[in-house]
Amino acid sequence: MRLITIPISHYCEKVRWALDHLKISYIEECHSPPFHLLVTPRFGGKTTPILVTENGTFLDSSDCLKYLDSIASEDSKLYPDQVELRQKAEELQELFDEQLGVLTRLWGYSHVINNSKLVKQAWCRNVPWIERALFPVVFPTTRNLACKKFNITPESSLEAREKIQKIFEQVSDILADGRLYLVGDKLSAADITFAALAAPTIAPPEHPTKRSLDEFPRIMAKEINQFRKTPAGRFVLRLYRERNN
């Protein structure tokens, strides 16, 4: 399988996690914005992740997980068997995909988008040398486009933070009865989706970016610490510790 990514993308991280969890071997092809746009249309898409398989190409992270589930062995399914539980997992996944992922991206970028050093580290990990070399040339325009596209402003960042806190509260409430996973008694697509899409606000030490908290701007690190202290934040830290074990 081939996984086409913008490596920092948390939607890509979600699919990477599912592949690793299922112990499926794959090649990750990393691109930095805007160079992904030279690659994704070849597969009929625009955004990343794109998963290329012998049974077809999947252009959305949840479609990738559903495909991976369909080929997973009975004991390592990503979605619960039981209809009600599966429905719950899909509902949570949709909430995280449609809201949490969009909000954490906005919040994360609002803290770093004007810092070309941090953005370069984030965008250029494992990408072809030519994309890395052209980063200084494309960064100003790409940054402006990203700010416009994701509506990154101080006000929207504050609003995003509040909405993320609300979703964290929802997740903390689900976990309040002491359960280990959001749905059912083992790791499911709902957990992977939550942890991967929440990761920009938690910066788990085991995350593939291997960022430590002192590399982030001070205010961002302070807010990450606040997110980490919530039950939902501690859940993300635990799932990352257990990842690949």
Ligand SMILES: N[C@@H](CCC(=O)N[C@@H](CS)C(=O)NCC(=O)O)C(=O)O
């Ligand atoms: N719903 C999509 C969202 C994917 C997405 O937004 N990917 C972003 C990276 S975080 C992307 O590739 N953006 C580049 C672009 O819009 O050109 C999914 O779950 O796969």
